[in-house]
Amino acid sequence: MKRRNEQKSVICACMTSTRNLGHDEFPGPKFTESSKSENWSKEVNHEDDSDVLIECRNVYKSFGEKHILRGVSFKIRHGEAVGIIGPSGTGKSTILKIIAGLLAPDKGEVYIRGRKRSGLIGDDEISGLRIGLVFQSAALFDSLTVRENVGFLLYENSSMSDDQISQLVTENLAAVGLKGVEERLPSELSGGMKKRVALARSIICDITKESIEPEVLLYDEPTAGLDPIASTVVEDLIRSVHTKDEDVPGEPGKISSYVVVTHQHSTIKRAVDRLLFLHEGKVVWQGMTDEFTTSINPIVRQFASGSLDGPIRDSQENKLQHTRLVSDKKSLSCYAKLMASK
Numbered sequence: 001m002k003r004r005n006e007q008k009s010v011i012c013a014c015m016t017s018t019r020n021l022g023h024d025e026f027p028g029p030k031f032t033e034s035s036k037s038e039n040w041s042k043e044v045n046h047e048d049d050s051d052v053l054i055e056c057r058n059v060y061k062s063f064g065e066k067h068i069l070r071g072v073s074f075k076i077r078h079g080e081a082v083g084i085i086g087p088s089g090t091g092k093s094t095i096l097k098i099i100a101g102l103l104a105p106d107k108g109e110v111y112i113r114g115r116k117r118s119g120l121i122g123d124d125e126i127s128g129l130r131i132g133l134v135f136q137s138a139a140l141f142d143s144l145t146v147r148e149n150v151g152f153l154l155y156e157n158s159s160m161s162d163d164q165i166s167q168l169v170t171e172n173l174a175a176v177g178l179k180g181v182e183e184r185l186p187s188e189l190s191g192g193m194k195k196r197v198a199l200a201r202s203i204i205c206d207i208t209k210e211s212i213e214p215e216v217l218l219y220d221e222p223t224a225g226l227d228p229i230a231s232t233v234v235e236d237l238i239r240s241v242h243t244k245d246e247d248v249p250g251e252p253g254k255i256s257s258y259v260v261v262t263h264q265h266s267t268i269k270r271a272v273d274r275l276l277f278l279h280e281g282k283v284v285w286q287g288m289t290d291e292f293t294t295s296i297n298p299i300v301r302q303f304a305s306g307s308l309d310g311p312i313r314d315s316q317e318n319k320l321q322h323t324r325l326v327s328d329k330k331s332l333s334c335y336a337k338l339m340a341s342k
């Protein structure tokens, strides 16, 4: 287990510590009449906030001269499936890392079940909420087998025996549709399989504990780079590990709420109920998924249609990508000419 020890600090940073604060019941989200009308950047009115698991309040984050987040505010409630969308480079992954406690905001607050979190997540933090981050790249440890990757936190932090963990790993792999891959290395898996292994790792939990806290999972572009069918499989898996309002909060291996950062229409339609639209460092629109395509907000309309005309200007990120594409094309044509002249 030496290899696992070397990598412990990395993965521990992806999960908040687990301690129950004693909230036993979480009412599902209750939407009032106002949610039916176009509601651009305001939170939908709720009867109360007792079901809020995570709240970002006026969060700012800069990297050097780049002011990425400029007053982001939103709430994630128990039972919700929320998508964060918006142009490239607008700070979607950054806000996930801030929620997960891997990055500290420059200004503003993050509340976890009503308690203000001061900065980065610490090993001894008492949060009453487990937060898992599933990285875009799957972030598996290359030198560990699938079994060791999926069972990593339990091998390190639980009192479960190796046999118990092994059994649980097999069950969690089966839950994401993978069988007989326990002894493989990540390099022996396809991109879609890696994403499923990462999902299995994020939903595994210590079943010997008396109380299991609710868990929020944060997915960073879980279907990026997958073919349409593999995307559908992952989208359905994301749904399948989610508890609905009527389910018991904190059921082992079940996710109370989740947040998905995505650019994929299929993922928005299939795996998400409510959307937050991030643009120029702020939430400029929020609404239910079916309101997205009918919204009259000009930013949303432009984004949904993919039009070049509208308030969203081509970002520096996109320009850089375009420059790279152009220079790649130039190199290719130079190379072609060179080959032709030989």
Ligand SMILES: Nc1ncnc2c1ncn2[C@@H]1O[C@H](COP(=O)(O)OP(=O)(O)OP(=O)(O)O)[C@@H](O)[C@H]1O
Residues within 6 Å of the ligand: 063, 066, 068, 086, 087, 088, 089, 090, 091, 092, 093, 094, 095, 317
């Ligand atoms: N650690 C960092 N140091 C410096 N700049 C960073 C860092 N993390 C992110 N950035 C910059 O912040 C901006 C926002 O990045 P982020 O990954 O949050 O955007 P995004 O909306 O998720 O983009 P995409 O949709 O393209 O994945 C980018 O310009 C990125 O280069």
